[in-house]
Amino acid sequence: MMLQNSPKPHAELILAWYDRHHRELPWRVSPSSAKAGKSADPYHIWLSEVMLQQTTVQAVKPYFNKFLSLWPSVNDLAAAPVEDVMAAWAGLGYYARARNLKKCAEAVAAGHGGKFPDTEAGLRALPGIGDYTAAAVAAIAFKRQAAVMDGNIERVVSRLYAIDAPLPGSKPLMKAKVVELTPPDRPGDFAQAMMDLGATICTPKRPTCALCPFRDVCLAFAEHDPERFPVKAAKKEKPVRQGAAFVAVTPDGEVLLRRRVNSGLLGGMTEVPTTAWTSRLDGGTTTQHAPFAAAWEPCGTVVHVFTHFELRLSVFRARTSRVESTDGWWEPVTSLDAQALPTVMKKAISQAVPLAFAPAKP
DNA sequence: TACCCGTGGTA
DNA sequence: TTACCAAGGGT
Structure with missing residues (x-):
């Protein structure tokens, strides 16, 4: 036998x-x-x-x-x-x-x-x-x-065993x-x-179950609705914050930059001077909060979405002399690529100085 | 525990 | 266009 x-x-x-x-x-x-x-x-x-x-x-x-x-x-x-x-x-x-x-x-x-x-x-x-x-x-x-344990493996395991308990509470069970x-x-x-399976076959949307090595043992596939997993707790909506950014440019083509504090949002990164980013604009005109008095011209708005809020940044530009700055420095536009500028700051500078950065590689 | 922390690709 | 989300860690 x-x-x-x-x-x-x-x-x-x-x-x-x-x-x-x-x-x-x-x-x-x-x-x-x-x-x-x-x-x-x-x-x-x-x-x-x-x-x-x-x-x-x-x-x-x-x-x-x-x-x-x-x-x-x-x-x-x-x-x-x-x-x-x-x-x-x-x-x-x-x-x-x-x-x-x-x-x-x-x-x-x-x-x-x-x-x-x-x-x-x-x-x-x-x-x-x-x-x-x-x-x-x-x-x-x-x-x-x-x-x-990562996000891919959570998805694969939650489908393999059809785990109904929502994340993140179900993490110990999955572990x-x-x-x-x-x-x-x-x-x-x-x-x-x-992780490769989660990234290529057991994807969040429209998983390719026909090609999956777990097809015959997967409980979610057996239930005909793998996309139902992993079950997640509802998430909160993103608030909107507003602020202004100030791009000062000298006749020599230098821009005033500052360094952000070493902790928190964009910690330790480089920025152009900005106002605080709050749920709504404070009273008075925005240019009252500029780093120094100058003929600030509005040149549009930049929208940038962070993990937990959306930022709407009004961008102002001024042509100025090389004003002394206690907490910043003047950087030639030609060397901005070597700076620690986060994407939101590159957007703001590009809004004021369209040719500040080389076009992205294809 | 719940919140804070970036960005770009995808449908 | 909006919404989701990707090999999470620190506090």
């Missing part, structure tokens, strides 16, 4: 899929390369994981390559001026990540002899490394059996499922496989 085939474990199903369909990424060692003896560089894995926090692969790729070219090792990054790191990060968002990236590099260089800790707990203690990044680096770079699923032999590939 033939032995009945037992169903393949979930990890086996998705690892077989990953071996055939994994994405090629600049920081990734493919399964075939790993078989040939190549191992992941912890610095590359850490750098990519921090950049990938709430950020798409597409957006990260050019920044990852730029950082590796500027700072090939964690010791190079640790030795770099923080201003250079902020300028290189400009445009990627969530700028506390850049400040913590620098702190973490310094801790690894000074406290660990330039080597990253090779355990989840050791990594978790470093600046900018939370539960997700600690588990991901431990699993991918050091082959530790760490359970990696328990991932702990069960994570295999001891290829924990890093398993995590990357789950």
